[in-house]
Amino acid sequence: MKSFLVLVVVVLVVNVCVAQDYGDVTTATPPSNGGVSRTKELVPAMFVFGDSLIDNGNNNNLPSFAKANYFPYGIDFNDGPTGRFSNAYTIVDAIAESLGLPLIPAYSEARGGDQVRYGVNYASAAAGILDVTGRNFVGRIPFNQQVRNFENTLNQITANLGADDVGRSLAQCLFFVGMGSNDYLNNYLMPNYPTRNQYNGQQFANLLVQQYTTQLTRLYNLGGRKFAIAGLGMMGCIPSILAQSPTGKCSDVVNNLIQPFNANVKTMLSNLNSKLPGSKFIYVDIASMFRDILTRPATYGFKVIDRGCCGIGRNQGQITCLPFQTPCMNRDEYVFWDAFHPTSHVNVILGRKAFNGGSDVAYPMNIQQLAALDIETN
Structure with a gap:
């Protein structure tokens, strides 16, 4: 309880400041935590919801096969293996630093004081928009439960400080959400799920975004803006x-499958901006940024774009990094860390582009511009 009180008290007194220039993202290298000198925070706090791309330890103590709290994960991170599915940073770590925030702690591990006052990360590996997604990994925290965990946080602090104070603070905080990958990889495309026989690609995208709309609206109703x-x-x-492709080339079938989802999400965010007073939803175009990296890898310093830095099987892509497996030495030159996740180098590039990039990567504004907005609450 004391930890949550500290969180809100600090949030109420932190001011937004002017962003600093973080340099050329094309030459970004994976930093270790604490590698960038912090300036004054651009937002009071950041709350994170998502899957293994941004999970930083919430699955560590779950009865789950989706874990990364062992070497070589975290090999380039000061704290070693924390549960991040990366050799160091995730995209939200890079965004947190760009916002002048410390790295956001996992909900399962945050204990109080300085650990939680700048936000909480609720993301969980294998989690999906749909509760049933990822059951092949056993334990995981679906998006619905992540929202409930955030609500539990608010319930504990609102009773002591009052809804008005909490609401004014949350309106200035950043909510980062990255969901949907597992609904395809660990649901629709899995042979032990009936989903593909029940829905075509467009119908499944419609189902996901219908649920997604309800979940994001719930976060709005809880105070997010x-x-x-x-x-x-x-x-x-x-x-x-x-690893499943006979040609070793990107699967157009899979890339085309997710296009209706991304298109639906863009429409959803436009609708939410129109219907939810005081809200501002922006779209971070991961596909566009990733396409540019894969098309022009040398521009970003990459030499290997078709295999993982660690893992087992063809293209290091059939099994993720095994405990204490020796990864590649030239990690900065690899786009992919393991079978599913990018290297820290890629994550830093994506995070910095999302922060200060143009409308081709963040629409209708970037995260830096979103952070600078002064949201009024009733």
Whole structure:
């Protein structure tokens, strides 16, 4: 309880400041935590919801096969393996630093004081928009439960400080949400799920976004106003899919499958901006950024774009990194860390582009501009 009180008290007194220039994202290298000197925060706090692309430890103590709290995960991170599915940073770590925030702690591990006052990460590996997604990994925290965990946080602080104070603070915080990958990889495309026989690609995208709309509206009703929603990336080009391809090339079938979802999400965010007073939802175009990296890898310093830095099987893509497996040495030159996840180098590039990029990567504004908005609450 004391930890949550500290969170809100600090949030109420933090002011928004002017952003600093973080340099050329094309030459970004994976930093370690604490590698960038923090300036004054651009938002009071950031709340994170998503899957393994941004999970930072919420699955560590779950009875789950979806875990990354062992080496070589975290090999380039000061704290070692934390549960991040990366050699160091995730995209939200890079965004947090760009916002002048410390790295956001996992909901399952945050204990109080300085650990939680700048936000909480609720993301969970294998989680999906649909509750049934990811059951092959056993334990995971679906998006609905992530929203309930956030609600539990608010219930504990609202009773002590009052809804008005909490509401004014939350309106200036950033809510980052990245969901949907597992609904395809660990649901629709899995042979032990009936989903593909029940829905065609467009119908499934419609189902997901209908549920997604309800979930995001719930976060709005709980006080969120500034939302950055990440679209799905080039999933047909990940090592896991390449390992199944007889040609070793990106799967157009998979890439085309997710296009209706991304299109629906863009329409959904436009509708939410119109219907929810005081809200501002932006779309972070992961597919566009990833396509540019894969098309022009040398521009970003990459040499290997079709296999994981660690893993087992063809293209290091059939099984993710095994405990204490020796990964590649030249990690900065790899786009993919394992069968499903990008390297920290890629995550830093994506995070910085989402922060200060143009309308081709973040629409209708970037995260820096979203952070600067002064949201009025009734």
